[in-house]
Amino acid sequence: MITKIKLDIIKSPIITDKTTRSIENNTYYFNVIKKSNKNEIKQAIEKIFDVKVKKVNTSNIPPKTKTVGRFKGKIAKYKKAIVQLHEEYKINLFDNE
Numbered sequence: 001m002i003t004k005i006k007l008d009i010i011k012s013p014i015i016t017d018k019t020t021r022s023i024e025n026n027t028y029y030f031n032v033i034k035k036s037n038k039n040e041i042k043q044a045i046e047k048i049f050d051v052k053v054k055k056v057n058t059s060n061i062p063p064k065t066k067t068v069g070r071f072k073g074k075i076a077k078y079k080k081a082i083v084q085l086h087e088e089y090k091i092n093l094f095d096n097e
Helices: 018-025 038-049
Strands: 009-011 027-032 053-061 066-067 071-075 076-086
Touching: 009 053, 009 071, 018 027, 027 038, 038 076
Parallel strands: none
Antiparallel strands: 009 027, 027 076, 053 076, 066 071
16 A cells, blocks of 8 residues: 655744753654644654654644733644654754754
């Protein structure tokens, strides 16, 4: 059976202080499509970055209210994928490395 790999599953990497520290442990965080599953995420990461994925964890982040001054707004809900690679592989998210 031939399966198509959806490459548009990965929306963007999540760059925060915590995620940049976790790069030392070969763990990367990505914002993914809500309907994707772990196998699809693993196949997309392996195809896009040419690496071997060891483990994928996912979590659905609920919407949050944000207040700026006197204005209130909402941050949309999203799905976060935590991808751990094998030790010999690395993803270069920054150009200066």
